[in-house]
Amino acid sequence: xxxxxxxxxxxxxxxxxxxxxxxxxxxxxxxxxxxxxxxxxxxxxxxxxxxxxxxxxxxxxxxxxxxxxxxxxxxxxxxxxxxxxxxxxxxxxxxxxxxxxxxxxxxxxxxxxxxxxxxxxxxxxxxxxxxxxxxxxxxxxxxxxxxxxxxxxxxxxxxxxxxxxxxxxxxxxxxxxxxxxxxxxxxxxxxxxxxxxxxxxxxxxxxxxxxxxxxxxxxxxxxxxxxxxxxxxxxxxxxxxxxxxxxxxxxxxxxxxxxxxxxxxxxxxxxxxxxxxxxxxxxxxxxxxxxxxxxxxxxxxxxxxxxxxxxxxxxxxxxxxxxxxxxxxxxxxxxxxxxxxxxxxxxxxxx
Amino acid sequence: xxxxxxxxxxxxxxxxxxxxxxxxxxxxxxxxxxxxxxxxxxxxxxxxxxxxxxxxxxxxxxxxxxxxxxxxxxxxxxxxxxxxxxxxxxxxxxxxxxxxxxxxxxxxxxxxxxxxxxxxxxxxxxxxxxxxxxxxxxxxxxxxxxxxxxxxxxxxxxxxxxxxxxxxxxxxxxxxxxxxxxxxxxxxxxxxxxxxxxxxxxxxxxxxxxxxxxxxxxxxxxxxxxxxxxxxxxxxxxxxxxxxxxx
Numbered sequence: 001x002x003x004x005x006x007x008x009x010x011x012x013x014x015x016x017x018x019x020x021x022x023x024x025x026x027x028x029x030x031x032x033x034x035x036x037x038x039x040x041x042x043x044x045x046x047x048x049x050x051x052x053x054x055x056x057x058x059x060x061x062x063x064x065x066x067x068x069x070x071x072x073x074x075x076x077x078x079x080x081x082x083x084x085x086x087x088x089x090x091x092x093x094x095x096x097x098x099x100x101x102x103x104x105x106x107x108x109x110x111x112x113x114x115x116x117x118x119x120x121x122x123x124x125x126x127x128x129x130x131x132x133x134x135x136x137x138x139x140x141x142x143x144x145x146x147x148x149x150x151x152x153x154x155x156x157x158x159x160x161x162x163x164x165x166x167x168x169x170x171x172x173x174x175x176x177x178x179x180x181x182x183x184x185x186x187x188x189x190x191x192x193x194x195x196x197x198x199x200x201x202x203x204x205x206x207x208x209x210x211x212x213x214x215x216x217x218x219x220x221x222x223x224x225x226x227x228x229x230x231x232x233x234x235x236x237x238x239x240x241x242x243x244x245x246x247x248x249x250x251x252x253x254x255x256x257x258x259x260x261x262x263x264x265x266x267x268x269x270x271x272x273x274x275x276x277x278x279x280x281x282x283x284x285x286x287x288x289x290x291x292x293x294x295x296x297x298x299x300x301x302x303x304x305x306x307x308x309x310x311x312x313x314x315x316x317x318x319x320x321x322x323x324x325x326x327x328x329x330x331x332x333x334x335x336x337x338x339x340x341x342x343x344x345x346x347x348x349x350x351x
Numbered sequence: 352x353x354x355x356x357x358x359x360x361x362x363x364x365x366x367x368x369x370x371x372x373x374x375x376x377x378x379x380x381x382x383x384x385x386x387x388x389x390x391x392x393x394x395x396x397x398x399x400x401x402x403x404x405x406x407x408x409x410x411x412x413x414x415x416x417x418x419x420x421x422x423x424x425x426x427x428x429x430x431x432x433x434x435x436x437x438x439x440x441x442x443x444x445x446x447x448x449x450x451x452x453x454x455x456x457x458x459x460x461x462x463x464x465x466x467x468x469x470x471x472x473x474x475x476x477x478x479x480x481x482x483x484x485x486x487x488x489x490x491x492x493x494x495x496x497x498x499x500x501x502x503x504x505x506x507x508x509x510x511x512x513x514x515x516x517x518x519x520x521x522x523x524x525x526x527x528x529x530x531x532x533x534x535x536x537x538x539x540x541x542x543x544x545x546x547x548x549x550x551x552x553x554x555x556x557x558x559x560x561x562x563x564x565x566x567x568x569x570x571x572x573x574x575x576x577x578x579x580x581x582x583x584x585x586x587x588x589x590x591x592x593x594x595x596x597x598x
Contacts, residue, residue, distance in 0.1 A: 244443035247404055248457035248509060249432035258456060262447045 047307050058310045062317050065301040069317075072137015072292040078129065082140040085117045089143055097332055099339070110151060117144070133211040137292030139321065145215060145283040145293065150276055153219045157226030161234055162256065164227065175227070182224035187285055190217045195289040214286045222279045229275055233268030234260065266340055273333035277326045294318060357382050357417055357513055357544045358403060364411030365398060372398050373409065374568045380513075385545045387555040387576070390565035391591055396548045399565070400515045403546065404428075404435040417512060433461070436506030440518040442498045444490040450477065450501045451486040454508045462509065469508075476504040480534050496527030500534055507538075514538065516547040550595055556580065564588045 008018040039056030041049045043063050050058035062069070071082045092113045095101045121144075124130035136144070163175030182190070194217035195210060202208070208216075237260050245255040265272070284295040292300065298314045301307060358380040365373040372395045380386055388396040401407040402414065405421060405428035414421040416431045444453050454473035458464040464472075477483040480500040482493075490498050499519060506514060516535065520528045532554050539545055539558045549555065555562050555576050562579040564572040566587045572579060583589045 238443075240439060240441050240443040241445065243406055244437075244439065244445070246406060247432060247435075247437035247439075248505070249429060249461045250457060251429065251461075254460050258460060259445055263445075266447065 047310070050310065057316075058313050059317075061301070061307050061310045061313055065298075065307070068138065068301055069294065069297050070138045071140050072297045073135045074137065074140070075129075075131060075135065078123075078131060081120045081123065081128065081131075082136070082138075085120045086140060086143065088113050088117050088120070089147055092147075099336075114148065114151065133209060136211065138297040139294045141211075141286075141292060142280075142283050142294040145218060145286065146280045148215055149218045149222055149279060149283070153222035153226055153279075156219065156223040157230050158261065160223060160227035161230035164231055165234060178220075179224045179227050182221055183228070187218070187221050187282055188288060190221050191285060191289050193217070210289060211291060214289055214291055218279075218283070218286075221282075222275070225275050225279075226272065229268050229271045230264065232271065233264035233266075236267040237263045269333055269337050269340075273329055277329055280325060280329070281322060294321060355382050356380065356415075357384075358546070359415045360412065361414075362412035363402070363409050363414060365395075365402065365407065365409040372568050373402075376412070376570055378563065378570065378573075380544060380546060382512075382544055383542045384560050385539050385543075385558050386547065387559040387562045388546065388548045388565060389550060389552075389555065389562060389591070390571075391594075393567075394565040395568040396565045397517050400437075400517050400546055400548055403513070403515055404432050404437055406437075433509065434511055435513045435515060436509055436511035437515045438499070438502050438506055438517065438519045440521050442490070442495070442502045442522070444498055444502055444505070446490050449487050449489055450482070450493065453490070453501060454505050457505075458508050473504070473508055476507050477501070479507075479537075480504045481530075494527060495523045496530045499523065499527075499531045503531075503534055503538070513544045513546070516545065516549065518548050518550075520549065520551060552580070552596060564591065566591070 007014075009015045035056040037056075039054065041055055041058050041060045044050065044058075044060035045064070047058065047061070049055060050060060067076070067079060070086075071079050074082055092110060095109060096106060119125065120128075121136060122131060122133070160175045160179060163171045164179065166172055166175075191214060194213040198208065198213055198216075241259055241263065242255065245259040250259065284293055286293055287296045287299075295318055298318050302311055302314055356379050358378065360376050360378040363373055363376040364371065376399065378386075378399075388399065390396050398407055402409050402421075403416060408423045417434050419427055419431050419434075421427055421431055444450075445456065448456065451470065451473055454476060455464075455466065455469040458469040458472065459466055474483060474486060477486050480503055482497055482500050482504070485493055485497060485501075490501070493501065503514075503519075519535070520531050523531065528551070532551060535545075535547070535554070536558055545558075547554070547559075559576050561573055562576050563570055564579065564583075564585075564587075571585050572583060572588050574584075579588070580592065583592060
């Protein structure tokens with residue numbers, strides 16, 4: 001009661017605001033709950049029950065189309081393959097999230113895992129029929145783009161950030177050019193360039209497929225952004241740390257890997273995760289070069305006349321999926337920060 | 352002084368832009384010798400010690416450490432850094448590593464020592480600076496005096512022949528200065544070659560073989576502590592001494 005009085009009804013203004021918000025919630029929440037849960041149609045082979053008088057949300061659309069939303073146009077009878085690939089991805093995510101797996105072997109596990117995913121998705125060996133990546137799609141494609149994108153862009157961004165700070169003029173110029181040119185251009189135009197212009201520059205007969213081109217464009221883009229985040233972290237490392245490492249005789253790469261980067265990346269966790277989250281959502285832009293990511297496959301599911309008119313449900317579901325992944329990243333980064341901070345700050349005394 | 356020369360400087364000059372911070376420095380440090388460098392702030396004393404292990408480049412003259420010509424050649428600098436340990440005013444411990452890991456990092460990654468051997472040696476050193484029970488703590492959990500003792504042990508872990516100290520007690524609260532100086536006195540008694548930039552004149556009196564007084568980038572006086580403190584030859588040294596001892 002006391003808390004209520006102090007925080008919600010402390011003054012005329014805050015009392016008004018509290019009442020206003022309560023009124024809005026009263027007006028909006030019950031109808032939403034009724035629509036989304038109580039009167040919702042959860043399962044139906046077609047949209048007829050959804051169109052009945054008084055019917056709520058048509059979640060049957062999601063239930064009916066979930067395979068398409070998950071895997072796009074991947075051959076139906078082969079759906080276990082992207083399914084297994086998603087499991088491999090989640091295993092990698094989980095292993096990477098646990099600090100006790102943070103050792104060099106984890107990088108190998110990632111290489112192996114990504115190779116295994118490629119094998120599962122493409123097939124063509126071990127009796128798996130070949131599936132061209134034109135047919136990959138849905139949530140699977142979104143996760144692949146985001147995961148491969150970050151897995152390659154992050155290490156490249158570290159090299160770019162280090163390159164920008166090095167004394168070697170050629171390396172520095174290259175890093176600065178990459179970062180500044182790419183940051184000055186929207187991702188969409190990079191994707192267009194990758195899909196339209198890149199083939200023009202390649203010698204005749206050589207072609208890189210569309211997915212790979214999109215992925216390269218996204219890696220180039222994300223690396224430039226991440227590089228600036230990493231550079232911010234590098235700048236936060238006091239110069240005395242570098243001198244101490246120098247005085248101990250640590251050569252450049254060992255100094256960088258053992259002393260500088262662990263401190264720089266720790267400082268950079270919040271903006272790094274911020275960039276990861278932005279990148280995850282940016283994957284939806286591949287639609288403009290004709291790839292079927294999560295959002296696009298939902299849109300396509302709606303084109304079918306039987307299910308047209310249920311866009312709200314479909315996009316709410318898409319928003320929910322994006323939110324789940326982004327919120328997981330955000331929560332994890334907060335926990336990680338807290339855990340790393342604990343070892344440093346408790347019992348702070350003296351200096 | 353007996354012993355072969357560990358540090359030889361001849362006509363060393365250094366500039367920051369147009370400003371000359373070191374002018375025509377000649378300095379010899381013999382094996383086992385303890386030098387205290389003192390002088391007013393901005394006199395170039397810190398720059399001079401930092402030059403010995405290549406943290407600062409120089410533009411004129413020559414510097415040799417244990418027979419290795421330093422030049423501005425990165426290979427020579429790397430070789431010299433293996434022989435020279437350094438302790439900083441602000442400790443500069445690695446905050447993401449425990450005290451023990453701070454000590455073992457360079458032996459493992461530079462000297463290629465096996466982890467167990469490096470840890471055993473590190474524990475011995477922590478014992479020696481009387482802080483073994485804090486081995487698993489992070490720097491932020493230690494007091495300033497404890498951090499500086501860990502920093503000394505970290506430098507010793509590389510088994511250096513020369514130890515450089517750049518104002519090792521200036522950042523410490525007064526009650527912690529003694530614990531750090533005690534460790535340095537012991538180290539001196541064991542015969543380590545030491546170059547110490549400090550304003551602790553008590554330490555200079557008891558430990559130094561020679562006090563080198565610098566002002567405005569020059570070595571103004573170089574004398575045994577007794578002679579330097581009791582009968583400074585120059586006005587500049589007299590002024591300096593009256594300023595730091597005159598209260």
